[in-house]
Amino acid sequence: xxxxxxxxxxxxxxxxxxxxxxxxxxxxxxxxxxxxxxxxxxxxxxxxxxxxxxxxxxxxxxxxxxxxxxxxxxxxxxxxxxxxxxxxxxxxxxxxxxxxxxxxxxxxxxxxxxxxxxxxxxxxxxxxxxxxxxxxxxxxxxxxxxxxxxxxxxxxxxxxxxxxxxxxxxxxxxxxxxxx
Numbered sequence: 052x053x054x055x056x057x058x059x060x061x062x063x064x065x066x067x068x069x070x071x072x073x074x075x076x077x078x079x080x081x082x083x084x085x086x087x088x089x090x091x092x093x094x095x096x097x098x099x100x101x102x103x104x105x106x107x108x109x110x111x112x113x114x115x116x117x118x119x120x121x122x123x124x125x126x127x128x129x130x131x132x133x134x135x136x137x138x139x140x141x142x143x144x145x146x147x148x149x150x151x152x153x154x155x156x157x158x159x160x161x162x163x164x165x166x167x168x169x170x171x172x173x174x175x176x177x178x179x180x181x182x183x184x185x186x187x188x189x190x191x192x193x194x195x196x197x198x199x200x201x202x203x204x205x206x207x208x209x210x211x212x213x214x215x216x217x218x219x220x221x222x223x224x225x226x227x228x229x230x231x
């Protein structure tokens with residue numbers, strides 16, 4: 052049974068193995084090609100139009116958040132099934148992480164989707180758009196980790212009330228020339 056730290060290190064290493072260029076054997080440090088399924092892996096490295104896309108992983112207690120970002124043409128956003136394609140990219144990343152985690156540690160990685168993916172499209176220009184999508188997964192085998200609790204509203208509220216209670220004092224600094 053892997054410890055929480057070993058699981059996190061394994062996932063982080065699996066994500067790090069997907070650097071830009073890892074899909075080419077000649078550009079890989081160990082000579083092993085790794086294909087995630089990203090758009091940047093298609094076509095020729097120099098001759099074709101460069102596609103900007105990638106992913107990131109973030110941990111919050113037993114929750115793994117996979118974030119996918121891409122720069123696309125505006126006309127692609129209007130096509131039917133666009134959101135499904137973006138969510139499919141997150142699924143490909145999750146599948147890659149599981150496969151790479153197994154090759155690194157020898158153990159299997161269990162990821163259970165929590166909630167629905169969020170997709171945000173922002174217009175950069177009349178030609179390009181930026182897509183950011185994220186999805187949360189519960190990591191299996193991390194039972195001893197508590198879920199991240201929401202910040203305490205009471206603590207913040209009390210600090211603001213205490214600050215406001217100080218109020219404007221009647222004592223003025225010596226260099227204040229205002230009357231009052």
